[in-house]
Amino acid sequence: MSLHRLYRGFSRLCGLAQGPLPKPGLRALLYHAVGTPLPGEPCGTSISAGLFARHIEHLDSLRNVFKFRHFAAPGSDSPCLALTFDDGYRDVLAAAAPLLAVRGIPFTMFVVSDFILRGAAPYLDEAGLKELARLSGARIGSHGKTHRPLTALGDAELREELAGSRKFLEDLLGLPVTSISYPYGSVDRRVRDAAQEAGYVLGGTSRYGLNLPGRDPLLLCRTEIVAWDEIEDLELKVKGRWDWYRFRHPDPAAQNR
Template sequence: MDPAPLVLMYHSVDHFREDPHLVTVSPARFERQMAWLRARGLRGVGMGELLDARAAGRDRGLVGLTFDDGYADFATRAVPVLLRYGFGATAFVVSGRIGAHNAWDDGPRKPLMTDGQIRTVADAGIEIGSHGRLHVSLPETDDTELREELEESRARLEDLIGAPVNGFAYPYGHAGDREIEAVRAAGYDYACHIRPDAPSRHAVPRAYIGDRDGPLRMRAKVLRHQLRRGSRL
């Protein structure tokens, strides 16, 4: 997969006082970012739709929108904005933490989507993907734990939404050859990375988006992708 499609990586959309890991975008900033995309003729879509369109040569003007971890604010704050703009997205959910909080972080506690919220956003047309079972760094797992992280998380999510779960996002963006091959062997159609050494369908690079990303920074990130791709979106 070279050049790679343009994919933006979000996490949380919420009001905040402190955000040491820079995972949160304020609701007002998020709304402006979505408006910025639409004003430039770009449409946010989920990863499945983006990759299918790309394979058919119809991905011009499409931008992948991904949201890692499955925060509850995705359902309450992000999805209403996405639907209002006619955008899609993919939410990568930590299956073993549904309805709990981000226990893997040492920052502020954030609630994660419940079963009901996940079903609701899936019914609204949002793609649900796996972000593992417990949000562990996969290179630190043995082969058995790695298989459980990949297979059990997908089975849990498929049972929850009653539909296939085709995508995976590597927790922390940590994945080497072993992990990428394991995701492929587990039957996932694609996987999202952050900055892979060798982009592929199972190591799709993404551009981080945070609360500091106003119009100039958004434009710079889109232009950087266009230059790498060699053509305009």
């Protein structure tokens, strides 16, 4: 938490130096759980339901600046926001989806196919995922088969994580599944190309940043929102003031082929 305060202060200073914002492009926000306690989890993965509701209210108030879009390749028309949720927590169906539906805010949920198959809390089971997928505004993508860092895997295992999870989800939902979020943001050129080979057209990384027109759609940046992000942090993140934090994840789009 104290580190978070330090980072917030630095982000405020970045805002002073950056000048007028926002620019055309797509900023994808990355949430995980909404309201479910995850004891011992140090990364702020589960935001409280009350704070999430305030986040959505605030984001909704920015409609004069940002348009809400599905997670997609960025266009050049206007600054856009896309909401994504990783891991497939049940509370997204119970606590987040209703708030988003009321306001007509689209979102994409990236789920781990073996977690869905197992069906154990705190993750959605098959029935829950089908219910979520039927909601207007909801889209489902893959987050791998077993939630392992993909860059560490051999070719056969990598194929199974990518193609296996996609097939499971498509068979279950009867819908095309063409987007993936790379677990732990673990992606390089080889993983990106394997994802394309497996039929994906959109990929979400964990690298902070605005996706400008022309960005590789299989390597889209996402800005993570954590449990201790107050409205000021959300505002700073949406406007790119936290983008300095991208140093944590090298840009796979900058790797040589």
